[in-house]
Amino acid sequence: MSRASLGLLSLLVFLGGCGGDDDGGSESAKFPEKDWASEAAKLQEGPDWYRHALFYEVFVRSYQDSNGDGIGDLAGLTSKLDYLKELGIDAIWLMPIFPTPFKDSGYDISDYRGVNPDYGTLADFDALVAAAHERKIRVIMDLVLNHTSNQHAWFTESRSSKTNPKADWYVWSDTPSAPDNGCGTDSAVFGDSAWQLDPTRNQYYFHRFYPEQPDLNYENPEVVSATLDVARFWLDKGVDGFRCDVIGLLYESATECDLIPKTQAYIRELRKVVDEYPGRVLVAEPSNLTDATGYLGNGSDMFHMAFHFGYGYFWGFSFGGHDASAITDTFQKSLSQFPPGAQDALVIGSHDVPRAYSAAQGDDTRHRRAAAIQLSMKGTPFLYYGEELALRPGSEKVVDLRDYARTPMLWNADPGHGFTTGKPWLAFGQEADTFNVTAEDADPASMLSFYRDALALRRGRAVWGTGEMELLETGTKRVFAVYRSDDFMAYVSAVNMSEEAESVELTRPDLGSRAARVLGEGKLALRSGGGTLSLPGQGFGIFRVK
Ligand code: GLC
Ligand code: CA
Secondary structure (H helix, E strand, O other): OOHHHHHHHHHHHHHOOOOOOOOEOOHHHHOOOOOHHHHHHHHHHOOOHHHOOOEEEEOHHHOOOOOOOOOOOHHHHHHOHHHHHHHOOOEEEEOOOOOOOOOOOOOOOOOOOOOOOOOOOHHHHHHHHHHHHHOOOEEEEEEOOOEOOOOOHHHHHHOOOOOOOOOOOEOEEOOOOOHHHOOOOOEOOOOOEOEEEEOOOOEEEEOOOOOOOOEEOOOOHHHHHHHHHHHHHHHHOOOOEEEEOOHHHOOOOOOOOOOOHHHHHHHHHHHHHHHOOOOOEEEEOOOOOOOOHHHOOOOOOOOOEEEOHHHHOOHHHHHHOOOOHHHHHHHHHHHHHOOOOOEEEEOOOOOOOOOHHHHOOOOHHHHHHHHHHHHHOOOEEEEEOOHHHOOOOOOOOOOOHHHHHOOOOOOOOOOOOOOOOOOOOOOOOOOOOOOOHHHHHOOOOOHHHHHHHHHHHHOOOHHHHHOEEEEOOOOOOOEEEEEEEOOOOEEEEEEEOOOOOEEEEEOOOOOOOOOEEEEEOOEEEEEOOEEEEEEOOOOEEEEEOO
C-alpha cells in the first residue's frame, strides 16, 4: 500500500468514517451530536419529565447524619444534593420520613403530616425541597395508605370502643377472620394470622403486614377523604409526587384481594387530586410482581409509572442460569400490555430485597450487565442508594432482615465513613474501607465510575425514556439484545449472560450500516439485512447505530 493510501486509511480510521466500523471512541464522528446537557434540561421542563428522569431511592436514616447522633437526617440529605446532581439524578424518592414507632422502618406511620424527629422538622423538609428544586431535582415521597401504625391517633381512637367516631376506620371483626375479606387474607404478608385481638375493644383487627400496622377500612368514605387530604397536604408543600406503597391492597372482597375494582376507583380519585397540581407524578408498587398493567388504567387516569419487578427482583436468577429468556419474556409482556403513555419504573434493587451486589452473587460484571439492561429498556430507572457503589450487605438487624440492604451510605474510609461522627444506628456493611464514594471516585474501573459513564450516556437522549423498543432475536438464550429508536437516534444494547464469548447474527433488516460502541465491550458489524454481534464472556455492549 502506498504512503498516500496508508495516510488516507489512517485518516478514515481516525475519523471513524469506515462503513461498518464497530469500535468505540468514534461516536461523534459518525453521528449527529447535540448539547446533551441542554437537551436534558429541556426534557426535564416538559410534561413528560418523569419519562426522561433518573430517580434515586433514599433511606434518609442511612444517607447522611448532620448532627452526630448516628441517624441520617433531612439536613444531611440536603448537604448531599450536589453529589446526586453530579451523578445525574433528576428526582429523589424518600422512603417514609414521618413520625413512626419504627416497627417497619417507617412504613408504620403514626402521623401523616409530620416529620420523624430523628430526621428533623417540617422546616428541614421545606429546606430540602427548596434546595432540591433550586438544583432542578424533584422530590417524591412514599405514600403509605393501606395501613397506619397502631400508634396513630386514628387507631388509638378506633380501638377505644365499638362506638367511637372512628370505630369503623379500621377493619374489625368478632372472629379472627371475616367472610367479606376472603381470598386468603387471613394470613399476613409478615408472620402468621392477619388478625390481632385488641383487648380493649375485645375484637380482632385486620393487618396485612406487622400487627403494629392495622389496615385502614376504605369502605368508610371518611377514610377515603382523610387519605386524599394527606396527599393534598404534601402536594401543597411542593412535593413532586408519590411512590404508593402496596396500593393494590387497599380494599378486600370475599373473592379477590389484589387491586379489586374499588381499589382501582380509589386510585383514579388519587390521580385526580394529583392532576390538580401540574407536573406531579405517581408510581405504583404493584403487589403482583409479574404484571402491573392493572395499575395503569388507560395510560392517563391511574399511575404514571409502575415498578417492573418481573425484571427488578428476578434478574439474579437469569444471570445465575446464563439464560435471558425470562428477561425477554417479562419485557415482551409489558410491551404488549401497557396502555400508550404508561411507563415502566426500572430497578435492580430496593429496600425490600437483597442488594444488587448480593443478587449478582458478588460478581461485579453481573451487576453491571443487569444495570446495562435496566438502563437500556424503555422506562424510567430508579437507583437504590448505594447501588452506584455496589454497596455490600450488612449483617446487623435492628428491624428485620431487610436491614442487611439498608446500611448507612459510605462516603469515605474514615471510622464513621463520612456518614456520621457518632455511632451509626445500624452497623456499616462489608468492605466499607474499599467500596465508598471517595475510593471509587479515584478508580476509573470502579462501580461508581461505571455508573457515572452509563448515566451520562442517557442524559438528554429522549430515545431511552420514550423511544420505541424492540427485543431482538439473537438465536440464543445466552445473549439478550434490544433495539431502541426514535426519529433522531437508535441504539443496540446487548448483554452476554454466559461466561464464554458469544458471536450472534442479528437479523433485523434495518439496523443501519454504522455502529459506534458507546459503553461496554464487544463489536457490532452491521451490513444490509442485519449484523454480527460479538461479546466477550460476561460482557455487554451498547452501540449507537443512528
Ligand atoms: C411495601 C414496602 C415495604 C413495607 C410494606 C408494608 O412493600 O416497600 O418496605 O414493609 O410495604 O408497608
Ligand atoms: Ca442525625
